[in-house]
Amino acid sequence: MGVPFTFVHAADLHLDSPFKGLTKVPESVRDRLRESTFVALRGICDVVKREKVDFVVLAGDLFDAADRSLKAQLRLQRALEDMTANGAQVFVVHGNHDPESGRQAKLDWPEGVFVFGSSSVDCYSAYTRGGQLAAHVYGISYPTSAVADNLALRFKKREGAPFHLALLHANVDGDPAYDNYAPCKLEELKTAGFDYWALGHVHDRRTLNEYPHVVYPGNIQGRSIRETGSKGAYVVSVAESGAVDMRFEDVADVLWREVTVTIEGLEREQDLKNRMLSALEDVRRDAQGRPALVRVRLIGRGVMHDRLLQPSIAEEWLEELREWIGAPEETEAWIWPESILVRTGGTLLLDTISEDEGFIGELVRKGIAATGSADLSKALLDESLEVLHRQPKVREWLESRTHDERVQWIQQAMELTLTLLRVEEAG
Incomplete structure (x- = not known):
């Protein structure tokens, strides 16, 4: 039997992400996006303080680039100081975006922060706020940006703790949507003897297995329209019996959303306009005060299809949508239509x-x-x-x-x- 404890599992912070590729974006939108990863990091700090967690694990790609920006490093230092000042230890591995080989400023991390090296899998002890041994935490960082070895095979459990947590930045079972770094098999993780695999690298929130838990928390802030949905971290509570309870905390500052609008039953441009505006207002309501970039996907079959395929018509609709929805400078909870995708069909099957x-x-x-x-x-x-x-x-x-x-x-x-x-x- 162990002691009850709580930890936060986060990954893929991508601090100071440049948000490349956005065209015709107002400066206010661009500025909010550039600051969003830092706001999300502050959200993690708020969770640590509010939930009185015992420790935090950060599973790689804390920075967006190997040569970390000074701004990102100073902001992270401040966040780690805040976490440790609130009684939490912090355990960190680096991934493919922020490997050890990247250029780093000479900064002192606060006492209570443990950064795993890249030469071998190390093991540190994690304690409750009351000073009781809660778990052994294991991890290894990337030496360079491209790691082809199966790092999971290097993890060996050390006896002497009631709970064993492995911290790894990896692609489990070769998801083709992500670079195949530190490739490993789910079956290897399940049979390795650890209680919880705190993973990073995949930006979608996924629980691959329970008991032992194999978990991707996803990134803390969406960076493109490919990263929609809630973004944040898991608050994981472990009971004295070893039972695991996971609760997701959404800390994203700016949302990315895709809405579908059907053309079925529509015969007039006015009806399509009304339907698209209604969909965007639904996003505004659901965002609960946060700004959102939205892609509108037009689907369905109908008489509007041929008109939507006319040259530049989608761009014209997009420009007008941006006018109708209101300028981002006018409100904190702005909506910015990112694009319109025409995926409609004609009336003939x-x-x-x-x-x-x-x-x-x-x-x-x-x-x-x-x-x-x-x-x-x-x-x-x-x-x-x-x-x-x-x-x-x-x-x-x-x-x-x-x-x-x-x-x-x-x-x-x-x-x-x-x-x-x-x-x-x-x-």
Whole structure:
């Protein structure tokens, strides 16, 4: 039997992230985004103080770049001082974004902060605020930005503690959406003898297993439209019996959201405008006072489809949405439409068209067949994008796309082809 204790598990802070790639963003939005990772870090500090946690584990990528900005390092130092002043120990590993080899300022970390090195898996003792041994905490940092070794195999449990927590920045089971650094298998983690694997690297919140717990908390602040949903850290309470209770704390300062708006049943632009504005107001209400960047995804089949595929029409809608929703400078809880994706279809079903004889029917039949097979979808796109495949970086990006993404491209291509053919026939 052990002693009850509570810890915070956070990862992927990416402090001072530059938020690249945003176009036509007002300065007020850009400034808020640049500060958002630091605000989220302060949110972690607030959780530590409010919940009176015994210790904190930070599972890598505390900084966004190997050569950490001085601002990020000073802000982290201040946050660690705040955590330890409130009675919590802090255990840190570095990942692929902030490896040991990166340039670092010569700063003193507060007493009670333990940073794991990269030469071997070390073990530190974590204590309750009352001074009782709560757990052994194990970890290893990245020496450089690209680690191909299975670091999980180096973790060996040391007896003498009631609970054993392993801190690791890794890609479990080779998730293709993330760089395959420190690759390992879930089965290896489950059978290694540890009670909790505090993971980092994957920006989605995931619990891969319970007892032993294998957990990704995700990042603390979304950095692009690919990182929607709640962002923050887990508050983990461990009972005297070893039972684990996890509660997620959302600390993100700026939200990223995607909303879907269907064109089904719409015949007028005014109706589409009303529907999009209503969706954005729903986001504003659900954000509870926080700002949000929103992507509008138009879906469904209807008579508006052909009009939405006209050149530059999506950009025109986007510009007008930004005007209607109000300037970010006017309120703290602003909404900024990030983009509009047109994923609609015409009134004619592809299955019906595929029954036709001739070129169009054959084209659609080939496309439908490709959407049902990963091999066929890849072969069709390889053939269609042969010229692009000659560019190494483009080829690498295309090769990394999933079957679902390829299916989406093929369906869009079929819809667009049919629309263009109908326009040509009408002309």
